Amino acid sequence: MIDWLNQSITFAGIATTVLEVLGFLTGAICVYLNTRQNVLGWFFGIINAVLYFIVFWQVRLYADMSLQGYYFFTSIYGWWMWLYGGKTHDGITVSRTPTKLYGIFALIFIGATLCWGFLLGHFTNASLTYADSALTIASLIGQWMMVRKYLENWIVWIVADVCYTVMYFYKDLYLTAILYAVFLGLAVMGYVQWKRDLKKLSGADI
Secondary structure (H helix, E strand, C coil): CHHHHCCEEEECCEEEEHHHHHHHHHHHHHHHHHHCCCCHHHHHHHHHHHHHHHHHHHCCCHHHHHHHHHHHHHHHHHHHHHHHCCCCCCCCCCECCCCHHHHHHHHHHHHHHHHHHHHHHHHCCCCCHHHHHHHHHHHHHHHHHHHCCECCHHHHHHHHHHHHHHHHHHCCCHHHHHHHHHHHHHHHHHHHHHHHHHHHHHCCCC
């Protein structure tokens, strides 16, 4: 099965594999549906996490590989929260990130990046240890914020997607780099759409 998924093909003029193409398609569908607050986005997120777990394992981006496990379980949680979360258990709505969380996020980002980068650099053959770790931790935070429907999750993703695009081009994952460039555009669209929805909910300018 893995051999078939790793078969070399040309997609949109780019040399890639069946595995990466499937990851590209499911990832793009996932993020687009998330911008629309469609719960089916989490279904495609689950599939995408499995596919990219294999992709990143093969190119030794171990922090990103482990991130896919987190995506897998938070996609299940996000699916539930968007359908049944909230005080009335009929789903959650877009809101601002509570101010008290920013300090916590900053401590988690700095501490976890340094620790994870050190461990990967000293105990594995991982590539780009600190850059990979920093982007992984940012993604952990961004994903959790999306699950909770915090508007500012899209700002985290905009910054992360720019950096991811550069890193994946460097690692010769050209289709994945293009995917993250697409994610960047979708993140901008998601921020605009969610902000508009929040304005409608609040009934006031924000």
